[in-house]
Amino acid sequence: MHYKQNNKERKSYVQGLRPFGSTLPRRIRGILKKNGYNYYEIISKWNILVGDEISKCSYPKSMKMTKEDSKTTLIIGVERGNEIIIEYSKNKIINKINSYFGYKLINEIRLLTINSEKKKVKKNKNSYKFSKNLDKKISLVKNKEIKKSLSQLLNAINND
Secondary structure, eight states: OEEOSSSSOOSEESTTOOOHHHHSOHHHHHHHHTTHHHHHHHHHTHHHHHOHHHHHHEEEEEEEEOTTSSOEEEEEEEETTOHHHHHHTHHHHHHHHHHHHTSOOOOEEEEEEEOOOOOOOOOOTHHHHHHHHHHHHHHTOOOHHHHHHHHHHHHHHHHO
């Protein structure tokens, strides 16, 4: 056994072997201590955990924990108009998530209303000049297939 002097470690190791946790960067260790892997699991399996009806109108926004990790709050972003559906199914969501993990991870759910309307983008006056310049450059392309696909792409962009 020996001590490593210069790497801020105080534990002794046999033949240079180290625990996996000590090889991770500090930021990642902090996330793992705060149960970041649980939040990742909730995000990645949101459809499976809560079902299609709830997942279409909501998504997990963040997870807040107390210092003792005894009380965890899941903040869910909900589209405007669908708050009632999520409000009535809070207990169901909590039960499904807790049963997935096998222990009481989530104690409370808070809702955050989000506007789901897409903002209309106004076209610039310069966009016409831009597309004209691209038309000229596309006409200089010698390969017929590439020329055709580029012109279709430009048409799709302009029609959008």
